[in-house]
Amino acid sequence: MNIKIKRRTIVVILAAVLAAGVFAGCGKSKEPIKIASKPMTEQYILTEILGQLIEHDLGVKVEITKGIGGGTTNIQPALLKGDFDLYPEYTGTAWLTVLKHEKEDDPDVLYENLQKEYQEMGLHWSGLYGFQNSYVLAVRKEAAEEYGLKTFSDLAAASGNLIFGGNPDYMEREDGYPMICEAYGMEFKGTVDVDIALKYQAMANQEIDVTNAFTTDAQLAAADVLLLQDDKSLFATYYAGTVVRNDTLEKYPGLADTLEKLTGQISDDEMREMNYQVEVEGKDEKDIARDFLTQKGLLN
Known part of the structure; x- marks a missing residue:
């Protein structure tokens, strides 16, 4: 009888130890994944998309820190230190600002080399969402139709008949209005600070007839304008994707597959529309993110 009691006691103790170990392991795996964003609407939406998809797929909580001042300048060092696990970034920003390279015109070559150099820092680019937030020129649709404008070169040929309007800093910056005029030989009829x-x-x-823009500007979703092609590849490409720490991918099995689900899922038009719904219509980015994921079949 005493032997049975002792055996039963040992079994109970072992079960308790094993349970404690399991719960300790669960506690560790349940540590939240920390996501950062730059101070812009587009990034708020993207971090919500990432966060909701991760929580859905992995059952792991996320902590999103939105609107970090300085953007890449402050997020990148914090990511390297382990203060954050991942964040949305743009290839052109990573190439020019983080790695401080000269502009690379071939986006495939840029991405391949970007991936290699980020791996050396213990970071990984998890695919690309599909859209890019790059510099572009927007033209009134009526003017584009009248002069047959499709490219920056087309615009240069007709620039003597058109008025360019841009925000003051763009009009003065070396890599802004002066650069495109010199590169394409544009001589506009007039310019206006707007x-x-x-x-x-x-x-x-x-x-005004022409203005500077970003490809995912919210107002472009409603404006009656045409975006022109930068046919000389004057501007760098800024495709968006997720930068994540390698040790985070190791810590959370399945995270890599989850992040890759967003590859090629967001077009320029879709990103513009989502930005518009938040900035102009005043909708909550959490709701916009959930609707997007549902429409894409990524949430059950």
Whole structure:
């Protein structure tokens, strides 16, 4: 009888030890994945998409820190230190700002080399979402149709008949208005300084014909404009993707597969529309992210 009691006691103790070990392991695996974002609407939406998809697939909580001042300048060092696990980044920014290389015109060559150099830092690029947030020129659709404008070179040929309007800093920056004029030989009929928030209204009022823009500007989703092709590849490519720590990928099995689900899922038009819904229509980025993931079949 005593032997049985002792055996039973040992079994109970072993079970308790094993359970404690299991729960300790679970506690460790349940540490939240920390996601960072730059201070811009687009990044708020992207981090919500990443966070909701991770929580859905892995059952792991995420902590999102939105709007970090300085953007890449402060997020990259924090990522290297382990303060964050991942964040959305742009290939052009990584290549020019982080690695401080000269512009690379071939996006495939850039991405291949970017991946190699980031691996040396213990970081990984997990695919590309599909859209890029790059510099572009927008033209009133009526003007584009009248002069047959599709490319920057087309615009240069017709620039003497058109008025360019841009925000003051862009008009003065060396890599802004002066650079495109010199590179393409543009000589506009006139130029106008326009507040960045009012330039699309100025185009709608036919006060200006051309303006500088980013490919995923929210207002482009509603503006009656045409985006021109940079046919000389003057501007760097800024495809968006996820930068994640290698040790985070090791710590959370399945995370790599989850992140890759977003590869090629977001077009320029879709990103513009999501930005528009948050910035102009005042919708919550969490709701926009959930709707996007549901429409893509990534949430059950």
